[in-house]
Structure formats: C-alpha cells, structure tokens
Amino acid sequence: MTGAPDSCGRSINYLRVSVTDRCNLRCIYCMPPSGVPLLRQSDILSYEEIGTVVRATAEVGINKIRLTGGEPLVRAQLPRLVEMLCEVQGVEEVSLTTNGTLLSRHALELKQAGLTRVNISLDTLRADRYRGITRLGELTAVLHGIETAQEAGLHPVKINVVLIRGVNDDEVLDFAAMTVDREWHVRFIERMPFNGEVDFVPTSEVQQRIGVLGKLEPRVAPTGNGPAAYYRLPGARGTIGFITPLTEPAFCSRCNRLRLTPDGKLRPCLLGEAEIDLRRLLRNNASPETLRRLVQQAVASKPQRHHLEAGRTNPPDADPERSRRTTGEGGGPKRRMSQIGG
Ligand code: SAM
Ligand code: SF4
Secondary structure, eight states: OOOEEOTTSOEEOEEEEEOOSOOSOOOTTTOOTTOOOOOOGGGSOOHHHHHHHHHHHHHTTOOEEEEESSOGGGSTTHHHHHHHHHTSTTOOEEEEEEOSTTHHHHHHHHHHHTOOEEEEEOOOSOHHHHHHHHSSOOHHHHHHHHHHHHHHTOOSOEEEEEOOTTTTGGGHHHHHHHHHHSOOEEEEEOOOOSSSOOOOOOHHHHHHHHGGGOOOEEEOOSSOOSSOEEEEOTTOSSEEEEEOTTTOTTGGGGOOEEEEOTTSEEESOTTSOOOEEHHHHHTTTOOHHHHHHHHHHHHHTOOSOOOGGGTOOOOOOSOTTTOOOOOOSSSSOSSOHHHHOO
16 A cells, blocks of 8 residues: 545655754754754654654555654664664655765665665855855765765765755756766755745746756656656756745645654644644553554645745644644744754
C-alpha cells in the first residue's frame, strides 16, 4: 500500500521528522541572532518514540521518511535512528535535509546505516557571504560535505537555495551554472514568511534570469517526493528545480506529506496551525491502534491549501483536544521553520 488518501484526493506517503530544534547556524531568514527558545531535552522525542510514530505512519501507507530539524546532525547518534527507521516494515526510504556543515564527518556512516540521499541547504557560493547569511558557518565545510556525500553514494545530492532579495539573488546564474559540469541538483525555493516578512523572489523572475544561459528543458525529478518542478540547461549534468509555495496556485494540490515536530506534534500542514499531540499519548502507552487512528485523522484533516497570500495561516483543528494554536495572526506560522522541521 502506498499513500493514505486525504479528503482532497491527494495521496499522503511522506513524513518529515524533525529530530531536534537545535542548530549550529543562525540563518538570517530562519532564526534571530540569539537563536529561538529551545525545548527542554525531556520534551524532545527519543529515537524509540520516533520509531513508534513511524511504525504507525507506515501502517497507513507512509513509506518515505525525511529527517530534518533544526540541524539534524547536531543530534547524537543520528545513524542509529536511520538504521531503526530503515527496519520499520513498510518504510522504503529514509533521507536527510541538512545544512551540510557536519556532513563530511557523518556521510559514510549515514549511508552504511541505510540513508538513501541528502538535501543540503546552501544559499551562497561566496565564503564571506556564507558567514553573513548563516552568521556562524564556513562555506568550505559545506562544500566538503557535498563532496563527501557524493563519494559516499548518497545520490542524488540536492542543493536547496532560498533566495533573499538584495542578499544572494545576484547568484542565481552562478548556482545555475554549477549544474552544467557537476551533478548538482539545485532547487530555488521561494522564501516563506515565517517571521512576518513577505519579500521573496518569484520563480518566474529566477527562470527569466537563467534564460541567458540557455533554454530550460523540463525534466522528470532526479528521484524524490517533493513539490519541485525540474529543468535542465542544454547538455548539463545536473538539474535546476523550483519550489513555488507562494506563486503557484496549484502548489498545495501536490502536497503528499505530514510533519512531526521535535516535541512530538503531528502537523498536517507546514503553514497551518493544527497539531496533534502524540507525545502525551506515547508517554501514556497509547496502543498502536490509537496512534494509527490519529495519523489517519491528521491525513484526513490536511487543509486543501495554505492562505499565505492572504496574510494568514490555516485555522487550527476544530477539536481543542487534538490541536493547539501555535501561530499568530497573519504573516505565517509563529513557530519558526527550525521549530517545525523545514
Ligand atoms: N538545518 C537544516 C537545513 O538548513 O537544511 C534543516 C532544517 S531547515 C529549517 C530546512 C530548510 O528550510 C532549509 O533548506 C532552509 O533553507 C529552509 N527554510 C528555512 N526558513 C525558510 C523560509 N522562511 N522560507 C523557505 N525556506 C526556508
Ligand atoms: Fe539552522 Fe537550517 Fe535554520 Fe539555517 S535553515 S538556522 S541551518 S535550521
């Protein structure tokens, strides 16, 4: 069985698991310089608890798992979790989203544990600018991480680029050009308004700029489950993808995912407000049947679409026992991306 049908005719087969709200960087569009208030360690799900949730989601047809954060590689023994999740019946793929700074140390062990592939966030190819955007990071560490991941066989390596007008949008052509000679799969992501800001670089503008390098030919995805549309420059080894949550009206119609926050809340929608508290149930020995039923409820309650363009998020779930309002009025969710799991 692949995928659980939701009420809008979508098939939900993908769970993004945020393993921590901690991060070793402070990207300017994701966190304030001092970071965000952190969860207590005891509030973060253990690997065993994550395993229990993943067994429940696999039973309803969710067969792909992506680990994210915060920065997932700051959590100790991540390969142990990868190995555990790969053994869950029904799970076909475990992948990772990371800032890449710690990847060179862990890529081989992650591959050996069963990780299939990796997405690496990299918003600039200039060392001084990288330090400026991430406030703490070293570009060379990420480039080394990308190389090590490729050598370890974590294919395809996808590079996620969030464009910020006036900060890195002058590097569109540099990133696009990287896909010609290297097997880089670069995806430009429209910046979402998590902190109230709404300035973003529309995909149509990015595509127009790339046009000077050649005609973009549509391609099928180089594997993946995501919402990106892929293209290739003539003769290029890699691809260029676009993720368009803000400018494509049909974006949400391709949504295939649920999210699990580090503190065990199951979220039907990244940009919504509804959450189902699984941690409380996990710690009260809920039966597998109860967990499975709640996963099915989360799937059924997925909203048809987000309402960011109208300056508001989706309403919380109607049942106050099952959901909790976590976001403010307008301008995107109050929990930041690092607290939900991007
Ligand atoms: N720390 C890891 C990383 O940076 O890849 C994983 C977590 S991070 C929150 C996941 C992804 O969310 C990154 O690719 C990051 O660029 C993206 N992201 C964070 N804030 C965003 C925003 N406001 N709009 C769009 N993408 C955002
Ligand atoms: Fe950390 Fe990723 Fe957020 Fe950057 S985008 S601050 S690396 S969680």
